[in-house]
Amino acid sequence: MEAKTQFFTTPIYYVNAKPHLGHAYTTIAADVATRFKQMDGYDTYFLTGTDEHGDKIVQAAEKQSQSPAEYVEKISRLFQDLWPRLSIGNDRFIRTTQPEHIRVVEQLLTRIHDRGDIYFSSYEGLYCYGCERFYQERELVDGKCPDHGVAPSRIRESNYFFRMSQYQDWLIDHIKTHPGFIHPKQYETEILSFLKEPLEDLCISRPKSRLTWGITLPFDDNFVTYVWFDALTNYISALGYPDGPLFEKFWPSARHFVAKDIIKPHGIYWPIMLKAAGIDIYNGLNVHGFWNVSGSKMSKSIGNVTDPVQVTGQYGVDAFRYFLMREMVFGLDANFTEDVLVSRINSDLANDLGNLFSRVLSMNLKYFKGEIPDVTSAESAALSLEPEAKETIQRFRDAMAGYEFHKGLEAVWQFISRMNKYIDTQEPWRLAKDPDARPKLSAVIRNLLEGLRTVACLIYPVMPETSGKLLAGLKVPLPETGFFKLDRIFPWMQMPAGACLEKPDSLFPRVDAGKKTGQ
Ligand code: MSP
Numbered sequence: 001m002e003a004k005t006q007f008f009t010t011p012i013y014y015v016n017a018k019p020h021l022g023h024a025y026t027t028i029a030a031d032v033a034t035r036f037k038q039m040d041g042y043d044t045y046f047l048t049g050t051d052e053h054g055d056k057i058v059q060a061a062e063k064q065s066q067s068p069a070e071y072v073e074k075i076s077r078l079f080q081d082l083w084p085r086l087s088i089g090n091d092r093f094i095r096t097t098q099p100e101h102i103r104v105v106e107q108l109l110t111r112i113h114d115r116g117d118i119y120f121s122s123y124e125g126l127y128c129y130g131c132e133r134f135y136q137e138r139e140l141v142d143g144k145c146p147d148h149g150v151a152p153s154r155i156r157e158s159n160y161f162f163r164m165s166q167y168q169d170w171l172i173d174h175i176k177t178h179p180g181f182i183h184p185k186q187y188e189t190e191i192l193s194f195l196k197e198p199l200e201d202l203c204i205s206r207p208k209s210r211l212t213w214g215i216t217l218p219f220d221d222n223f224v225t226y227v228w229f230d231a232l233t234n235y236i237s238a239l240g241y242p243d244g245p246l247f248e249k250f251w252p253s254a255r256h257f258v259a260k261d262i263i264k265p266h267g268i269y270w271p272i273m274l275k276a277a278g279i280d281i282y283n284g285l286n287v288h289g290f291w292n293v294s295g296s297k298m299s300k301s302i303g304n305v306t307d308p309v310q311v312t313g314q315y316g317v318d319a320f321r322y323f324l325m326r327e328m329v330f331g332l333d334a335n336f337t338e339d340v341l342v343s344r345i346n347s348d349l350a351n352d353l354g355n356l357f358s359r360v361l362s363m364n365l366k367y368f369k370g371e372i373p374d375v376t377s378a379e380s381a382a383l384s385l386e387p388e389a390k391e392t393i394q395r396f397r398d399a400m401a402g403y404e405f406h407k408g409l410e411a412v413w414q415f416i417s418r419m420n421k422y423i424d425t426q427e428p429w430r431l432a433k434d435p436d437a438r439p440k441l442s443a444v445i446r447n448l449l450e451g452l453r454t455v456a457c458l459i460y461p462v463m464p465e466t467s468g469k470l471l472a473g474l475k476v477p478l479p480e481t482g483f484f485k486l487d488r489i490f491p492w493m494q495m496p497a498g499a500c501l502e503k504p505d506s507l508f509p510r511v512d513a514g515k516k517t518g519q
Contacts, residue, residue, distance in 0.1 A: 003043040007250035008034050011258050012049040012094060012234050015075035016060035019082050020298060021291050021306035021336060022259065025324050029288065029405065030257040031088045032325055035461035036400045036408075039486050045250045047238050048083065049094030050076040053214045054227035055132050068213045072097060086308060087317055087464050094238040096215075096230055104237035105230050106218040108277050109204075113219050117163045117276045120220075123203065126152035132227060134203060160205040160223060167272045168199045174271070180284060182267055183403065184331040187260065187287040191267040202269060204229045232270045236279065254282040263287055286403055289333035306336060318463035319345050319508065325405040325462050342511045349508040352416050353455070357470060359423060360448045361504045367432050372449060372475075373442035374497040380443040383426070386492040388418055389454045393489055396458050405462070412458050419451045449474060449501075450492055457484040466507060475499045 008030045013023050027048055034046040052072040061071035072095075080093055094101060112118050125134040130148035144151050172195050175181055175188060182188040205223035206214065214224030235254065239247040258266050263285075271281045290297070293304040312320045323341050326348070328334035364370060392415040399407035422444075431441040456470035460483040471478055476495060479488075 003041060005044070005250055005253045006034070006037045006042045007045045007047070007239070007254045008037075009046075009235055009254065009256045010048040011256075011262060012051040012096065012231055013079060014054075014056060015050050015052050015072045015079070016056045018075065018078050019308065021293065021308060021311075022298065023079070024082075024086060024308040024320075025291055025328070026257050026259060026288065027083065027088055027090075028086060028321050028324055029286075029330070029403075031086075031090070032321070032405060032461045033257070033286075033400075033403065034089065035464065035483070038481070039460065039483055040397070040401070041485055041487070043249075045092070045239075045246065046090045047092050047094060047235070048079075048088070048090045049092070049234060049238070050079055050096070051227070051231045051234075052076065052095055052097045053224075053230055055129065055211055055213075056227075058211070058213045069097075082308065085317070086312065087321065092238050094234050096234060100240075101234060101237040102215050104241050105215050105225060105233045107242070108233055108236075108273070109225065109229070110218050111277045112162065112273070115276065115278075117166075118160050118204065119163065120158065121161055122156065122158040123161075124154065124156040127155045128152040132206075136200070157207060159203045159207070160217065160220070161201040162204045162229070162273070162276070164202050164269070164272050165199045167275055168195060170275065171195065171268065171271055174281070182263075182285045182287065184287070186331060187263055187267070187285075190260075190263065194264065194268065199268070202226075202229075228265050228269060229273070232265060232273060235270075235282070241279075252280065252283065255284040255286060256282060257286045257288070259288050259290060261290070286330070288330050289328065291328070291334055291336050293336045295335060295337075311341075315341065315345060315511070316508075318466045319349055321462055322349065322409070326409045327406070329406055330403050339513075342513055345508060346510050346513075348413060350510040352413060352420065354507040356416055356420055356423075356448075357452060357473065357507055358504050360445065360452060361473065361501055363428050364445050364449065364501055365503055367428065367441060367445065370500045370502060372495050372497050372499050372501060373446045375443045375446045375493065376439060379439040380447065380493070383440070383443045383447055384492070385419065385422065385447045385451045388415060389451055389492065390490065392454065393458065393486065397486055400461070409459075409462065412455055415451065416455060419448055423448065446493070446495075449495055453495060454489055457489045460484070469505075469507065473501065473504045475501055 010026045010030045013019065030046060034044045037044050057072060058068050061068045064071060076095055083090060127134050128145040128148055131145060135145060135152050172192065175192060182191055204226045205217055206226060208222055208224060211224055214227065215230050217223045217225060235256065236247065236251065239250055241247045256266055266285050274281045293306050296302055296304060298305045323344050326344065327340065392411050395411035396408045399411060426444045428441055428444050431437040431444065452470065453474055453476055456467050456474065460467040468478065468482065474495065
């Protein structure tokens with residue numbers, strides 16, 4: 001039977017500033033989802049990249065006295081270098097300045113133009129140079145651009161327009177008849193509410209007199225392509241549209257991860273572009289909220305732009321990935337503070353998981369000289385953690401399949417805390433004093449080891465390195481893929497009885513709250 005397929009993408013990030021916490025979150029979330037799907041037996045493809053054309057980039061390059069080409073090369077490299085450091089396993093990194101991408105943008109424009117959905121017209125309107133787009137009066141706040149806080153300029157221009165309006169009813173119907181197309185539900189509601197207003201046609205060109213850093217329109221070389229039309233196309237150009245094998249294999253399962261700031265281009269322009277070009281539209285859009293830092297929007301002027309390199313350098317990659325996935329409810333905003341990060345590291349990672357691991361291995365060393373104890377079924381049945389482990393896997397699977405990462409981790413940590421309590425109630429140190437209780441002691445320790453094995457397998461998508469360390473400590477040989485598929489975590493009691501386990505290194509040392517950097 002052919003494997004099920006899943007294609008995940010992140011936004012392609014602008015190269016006008018270096019990567020920060022927000023970019024790291026989306027990319028980690030898509031990475032976690034990809035690793036989870038692999039555990040669930042899917043064949044996956046994971047795409048990220050950089051968006052390199054447009055005014056913003058030209059301005060940023062000018063500030064640094066560099067040519068746009070030099071500048072984009074430098075910043076794109078920062079993103080490409082960051083991802084492996086955050087254990088991101090993307091299959092492809094696309095750049096919109098790559099020739100194969102440019103070719104697909106040209107093809108798509110030609111196709112839509114040939115079908116009569118792009119027309120030339122003159123337009124006068126209020127233009128915000130920061131956003132690179134025209135605004136309607138009603139979209140302004142006190143006459144100013146809501147994002148830039150400056151009054152837009154009235155300009156008159158001839159440009160090419162994409163007839164979006166005629167696809168409005170089709171899109172509304174598609175969203176209503178495909179539950180989960182936009183996830184979570186509150187963003188579906190938001191898109192449907194945008195669509196209650198008549199859709200304006202989209203201006204998809206910029207005259208070269210104003211901007212040259214872009215893709216020339218294939219049907220008029222006095223214009224370059226609007227940066228969003230160019231950028232969205234990356235999702236198919238990266239797969240080798242129109243006839244590449246990856247496109248055929250993965251496009252039907254495409255699901256885009258974005259934050260709420262870019263829901264309109266993804267939820268409205270993109271499906272309509274695809275429809276107008278006669279391409280099947282993507283399968284789904286996952287929209288998450290925003291990270292604030294210490295209660296405020298990240299901004300250079302406040303000085304709270306959080307650098308993932310700095311945080312992971314200090315606290316470790318897996319701790320950072322865990323924190324982001326545990327703390328944010330997918331879809332809602334969340335707050336990043338160093339205090340909360342440290343307290344999660346100390347409580348969830350050092351105390352709950354780290355201590356459990358070292359307690360169990362130390363007891364195994366003390367009572368069984370490190371040998372994994374064998375267990376008779378009669379003894380283990382009454383003491384078995386098996387039903388709870390099974391239930392944990394099920395809860396984890398359901399939550400992760402629904403992109404509720406925090407709930408997936410919550411299920412695992414409930415099981416961890418159940419095991420810590422199990423130790424307290426079973427009191428292995430007491431059993432160890434009674435020679436008749438030896439079979440019971442074996443069963444208790446063996447169940448704990450099997451429980452730890454289950455936890456080690458489940459945390460793989462979020463904490464791949466820690467998962468590997470735990471499994472190595474438990475002497476569980478890893479499959480070649482580096483992880484266990486969900487349906488291979490059971491049977492229970494699959495650890496090699498008799499194998500000898502050593503004293504573990506500390507997994508997560510406690511962070512002394514006084515030693516934070518104070519971001
Ligand atoms: N280049 C466009 C996207 C084109 S996709 C075809 C763009 N780039 S961006 O660099 O501004 O990235 C925006 C994305 O970065 C958000 O949608 C989100 O994925 C991530 N984040 C940026 N700041 C964020 C937060 N403060 N919090 C969470 N994620 C945020 O838009």
